[in-house]
Amino acid sequence: MLKDNRPGLQGGPVAELPTSPPPMLMDDRGVYYAQSWLLTHYVWNDKARRGQLSRYLAAVREGGDPMATWTKVYGQDSKTLEKALLNYMDNLHGVELKREPPPAPEIAFSRLPEGADDLILEVQQLKRDIPPAEAAAFLAKVRKIAAKRPNEFYSRRVLARAECDLGDRKQCEVMLKALLEERPQDLEALQIMAASRLSSARQAVRDKASRDEVQAIYADAAKYLGRIHKIDPNDYMALFGYAQTKSLEPVPSENTLNVIVRAAEIAPQASLIRMTAARMFIQAKAYAEACEMMAPVAGNPHGGPRAKYAAQLMAELKDKADGEALPVGSQAAIFAEKG
Numbered sequence: 001m002l003k004d005n006r007p008g009l010q011g012g013p014v015a016e017l018p019t020s021p022p023p024m025l026m027d028d029r030g031v032y033y034a035q036s037w038l039l040t041h042y043v044w045n046d047k048a049r050r051g052q053l054s055r056y057l058a059a060v061r062e063g064g065d066p067m068a069t070w071t072k073v074y075g076q077d078s079k080t081l082e083k084a085l086l087n088y089m090d091n092l093h094g095v096e097l098k099r100e101p102p103p104a105p106e107i108a109f110s111r112l113p114e115g116a117d118d119l120i121l122e123v124q125q126l127k128r129d130i131p132p133a134e135a136a137a138f139l140a141k142v143r144k145i146a147a148k149r150p151n152e153f154y155s156r157r158v159l160a161r162a163e164c165d166l167g168d169r170k171q172c173e174v175m176l177k178a179l180l181e182e183r184p185q186d187l188e189a190l191q192i193m194a195a196s197r198l199s200s201a202r203q204a205v206r207d208k209a210s211r212d213e214v215q216a217i218y219a220d221a222a223k224y225l226g227r228i229h230k231i232d233p234n235d236y237m238a239l240f241g242y243a244q245t246k247s248l249e250p251v252p253s254e255n256t257l258n259v260i261v262r263a264a265e266i267a268p269q270a271s272l273i274r275m276t277a278a279r280m281f282i283q284a285k286a287y288a289e290a291c292e293m294m295a296p297v298a299g300n301p302h303g304g305p306r307a308k309y310a311a312q313l314m315a316e317l318k319d320k321a322d323g324e325a326l327p328v329g330s331q332a333a334i335f336a337e338k339g
Helices: 026-044 047-051 053-061 066-074 078-090 115-127 132-146 153-166 169-182 187-206 211-231 236-245 254-266 271-283 287-298 304-317 331-338
Strands: none
Touching (some): 026 047, 026 078, 053 066, 066 078, 115 132, 115 153, 153 187, 169 187, 236 254, 271 287, 271 331, 287 304, 304 331
């Protein structure tokens, strides 16, 4: 184990550094990151070691044990690596990078609507979700404040968002349609409407509505998502939402897969998008792509149950050939069917 008498480096077996970390306490995460960055710096700061990195990663990607592969590629077992890292840390030198200052930015000021004085923080709270126990009081507060400026676009849009999340969804959508009549290109109003339509479709599924009814709601949502995409092609939530509107497809089309992949490319940290993409690839019997989507989720030391579930699915799919049918009742088959 790395000795804890060096500032900023404590405990933790070196053999664990090249591996995906197990679940750990919050206090241990900083230690793991410090040691991992030391290992990264150690490899990257030497031309010979850096030159072997592709070989090492390729071997691990093919299933090699990370520490055993390290020994094979770099000739160091865990104790030798530990000694080398401690020695490297003791001899680190700072590097000063001199850069030209950036050009002076163009700064412009615009005045927010008056309603923002009362509602700007409430908007941010709505984006983070309101605890159910506080929902009724919060909605009453937004309704009261918005009533002070019944004709102001900003206040009406905040009220529509609150109604969508906490109150009367039908009233929310009536309000949003009126707002979009006034400003057809208002991105936030379009985003709220699309989210509301997607929520309505999911509720219809839970209520066991007919397939045609659910599909009609999804088709309506897709119209708003398409308008968002024209305004901002890199709105990853619009791309993700569009892929969701195709969730009734028994096998995702190539276009649907391309859309969800693009959403994951723009927002690689969004584990829900990655898991949804993985599910669609499993439905298409493209297991290698499914595992590629899940790998960052499974390797996330802060990922909790979702990371564990992704790792289990990847282990089950590891030796499956693309196009091969999944065993009935297997974890991956259930995930593909029910999510």
